[in-house]
Amino acid sequence: MLDTVFNTREMEFIPQLAEPAIRLHLLVVDADAAVRSACAEIAASLGYAVDSTGDLGQARGLLRGHIADILLVNLPSGSNDGLELVSEVKLLYPDTSVIAMTATGSVNAAVEAMRCGASDYLTKPFAMDELSTVLDRAAQIHMTDTATRQLRERLRLSEGLGSMIGRSPEMEKIYRILSKVAQSTHPVLILGESGTGKELVARTIHAYGPNSQKPFLPVDCGLLVPTLIESELFGYVKGAFTGANHSKDGLLVSAEGGTVFLDEIGELSLDLQAKLLRALQEKEVRPVGATHRIPIKARIVAATNRDLAAMVEKGTFRKDLFYRLNVVNLRLPSLRDRREDIPLLAAHFLDRISREHNRKFTLSDEALRTMMRHDWPGNVRELENSLERATALSSGPVLHLGDLPTQLQQQGLKENHDALHAGDVEEAGVAAAPGVKPLADLEREAILGAIRTLNGDKLQAAKLLGIGKTTLYRKLKEYGIADPLHEE
Numbered sequence: 360m361l362d363t364v365f366n367t368r369e370m371e372f373i374p375q376l377a378e379p380a381i382r383l384h385l386l387v388v389d390a391d392a393a394v395r396s397a398c399a400e401i402a403a404s405l406g407y408a409v410d411s412t413g414d415l416g417q418a419r420g421l422l423r424g425h426i427a428d429i430l431l432v433n434l435p436s437g438s439n440d441g442l443e444l445v446s447e448v449k450l451l452y453p454d455t456s457v458i459a460m461t462a463t464g465s466v467n468a469a470v471e472a473m474r475c476g477a478s479d480y481l482t483k484p485f486a487m488d489e490l491s492t493v494l495d496r497a498a499q500i501h502m503t504d505t506a507t508r509q510l511r512e513r514l515r516l517s518e519g520l521g522s523m524i525g526r527s528p529e530m531e532k533i534y535r536i537l538s539k540v541a542q543s544t545h546p547v548l549i550l551g552e553s554g555t556g557k558e559l560v561a562r563t564i565h566a567y568g569p570n571s572q573k574p575f576l577p578v579d580c581g582l583l584v585p586t587l588i589e590s591e592l593f594g595y596v597k598g599a600f601t602g603a604n605h606s607k608d609g610l611l612v613s614a615e616g617g618t619v620f621l622d623e624i625g626e627l628s629l630d631l632q633a634k635l636l637r638a639l640q641e642k643e644v645r646p647v648g649a650t651h652r653i654p655i656k657a658r659i660v661a662a663t664n665r666d667l668a669a670m671v672e673k674g675t676f677r678k679d680l681f682y683r684l685n686v687v688n689l690r691l692p693s694l695r696d697r698r699e700d701i702p703l704l705a706a707h708f709l710d711r712i713s714r715e716h717n718r719k720f721t722l723s724d725e726a727l728r729t730m731m732r733h734d735w736p737g738n739v740r741e742l743e744n745s746l747e748r749a750t751a752l753s754s755g756p757v758l759h760l761g762d763l764p765t766q767l768q769q770q771g772l773k774e775n776h777d778a779l780h781a782g783d784v785e786e787a788g789v790a791a792a793p794g795v796k797p798l799a800d801l802e803r804e805a806i807l808g809a810i811r812t813l814n815g816d817k818l819q820a821a822k823l824l825g826i827g828k829t830t831l832y833r834k835l836k837e838y839g840i841a842d843p844l845h846e847e
Contacts, residue, residue, distance in 0.1 A: 383498055386427035387411040388418045388444070389460065390435065394483075398431060401490055415440055419447070426452055429497050433460040434468045442468070442475055449476030456501045458493055522559055524707045525700035529692040533560070540687050541567035546639075548624075548684045549662040551691030554738030557662035558622060560689060564660060565618040573617030576610045576657075581623035585631055590647050592619075592635065599648025611644050614657035624684065625665035625676060636680045659684065694735040694742060701731050704739060708746045709758075720750050723759045729771035730763070754827040761802075761830050765837070772799045806834055810843040 385402045389395040390413040399411045410425065412418050421427070430448055434441035441459070448455050459472035459480040469480040478500055479493050523530070540547055541564050549557045558577060565575045578591050586600075594609030610619050621627075627635065638644045639659065643652040661684045670676035694701065705727065709720045722730070726749075735741050749762040760771045809820040821831040835843065 382406060382408055383428040383501065384408045384410070384425055385429045385431060385494070386418065386421055386425070387431045388415065388441075389413060389431075389433035391433070394433070394460075398490060401487060402431075402494060405491060405494060407494070415444055418444065422448065422452060422455075427455055428501050429494070430455055430457045431460065431494075432457065434472060436462055436468075442471055445472050445475045445477055454501075454505065456497045458497055523556065523563055524704050525697060526703065527692075527697035527700045529697045530700060533689065533691065536687075536689060537564060537567070540564060540689070542569065543687075544569070544658045545686045546659045546661070546684050547687045547689060548667075549660065549689045549691065550667075551662075551664060552693050552738055553664050554740030555691040555693060556739050557664075557691060558620065560691065561618070561620045561622075561660040561662060565620075565658075568618070568658070570616050570618070570658065574614055575618050575620065576614055577620040577622060578610060579622045581626040585628050588627070588631060589634065592631075593638065593644045593646055594653070595647035596649045599646070603648070606646070608653075609644060609646065611638060611655040611657050612653050614655070616656045616658075618658045618660055621659065621661040623663055623665075624661040625663040625667055625670060629675070629677065632677045632680050636677060636683060639680075639683055694738045698731055701742065702727065704742055705730065705746060708743050709750070712747060712750050716750070719756050720753070721757055723757050725760050725771065726758050726763055729760055729767055733767055733770060752827045752829045754821065754830075755825060759826070761826050761834075765833070772802070802834075803838060806831065807838075807840070807843050815844050 383406075385399075385407040387395050387398045387402070387409065388411070389398070392413060395411045395413060399409045402409045407429075410421050410427070412421060418432075422430070430445075432441055432444055434445075445457050445459065448457055453476075456479075457472070457477040459469050459477045460483060461469045461472075461480060462483050469477075469482065472480060479497055481489060481493055523534075537560070547561075547564060549560050551557055561577075562575060565571060578588065580588055583591065590599075590607070590609070592609050592611055594607050594612055595603050596606045597603055638655065641652075642656070643654045645652045667676050667681055667685075671678045671681050694704075705722060709722070713719050730742070730745075737744070745764050745767065746758075748764060749758045753759075753762045760768055763771070805824065806820070809824055810817060813819050813823075817831055818828055821828045824831070835841075
């Protein structure tokens, strides 16, 4: 019977595939004892933990007790019992991958099994290496799907992914793509405005990928001159140029299966674009000054704030390199397009700053409202820098509007002024009335009045007003007042 099923190939010639990193559990269900035994023996030789049975009732019991990672089930002709088992398994144990076995001439049953959720099928008689290949494919699918589900569960229970913060619909979409992209080694092109966190996304892809223990090597293509970028990426040999006192491997070689992050890829010269394309196509590099080539194994993640498609049209970026890098495309949203994430981001940054300075910081309602309305042209980076500046200048634990950068202060004061004069009760919190002054005027009067009351003692005035001395001096400069005691 073994000869019939496996095309007369001998068991000892089974190709020995790499044993799975995690020992997977396989359940073989077939009424034919010889086929069942042969499948179990092959799977065991490949590193699987194997159970087998010819009884569907017993199979259901084994599934309840062990929940197999992979089910290899025969679909007997003239019976729907096998298909019913496939449907039950995908309903009750969706994490289990199913491979259907069918006799020659019953391909329709295999098609029906795929509709019921089977991921693959084998048609009898099949060769041993066919079974090995299908099992290996099912194992890869199972482990990838499991990793993706675990990542999605982490996302569901957290405020973001890794160091990425945000629960807006735009970020949820990014997380869903990342949970899939991270499990592969395909090139990824990250697009977005400056400050949206492109490098953070690249590091997250690497950290949650299969080669996370390998190096993550960033290179900024916009900061280095072309000759330095070439030596950084491809390496050089001793004597290749002045100062090359020893040979050095490039980042594409040093990655050793890790990730090379090419930031601002749009800044590469056409000459370097051609060399990079050749390296990615041939999977080898020639170091500067060398006559030999070195094989490379690195995942490429590139990023840019430029419109590469438009650059391709203008001829300033190679079309073939664009398609090589653009296997998976991630476009990051600007902060103004996900304003609901601003409180989360602000809390995250303030928590970090508080831990670094051993001092708790929080935002006043007025400051947070102004931040929510700001357009943030510098995106998340601008938000972080604004909070770091505010905590450095603040004299207390609560960050007020006056502690924020001047641009945000002016915006906040203007909005409050407009709200008052428009009679916007909901926004301003008061009703407009005759004699009500703009907040900017009240603030100016309060500062100047305090200084005059204290006979020019600016430090004491700042303490009484509850603002930092730097804030007070900045305000006086904005008012154009050098000596408040003699200001009319």
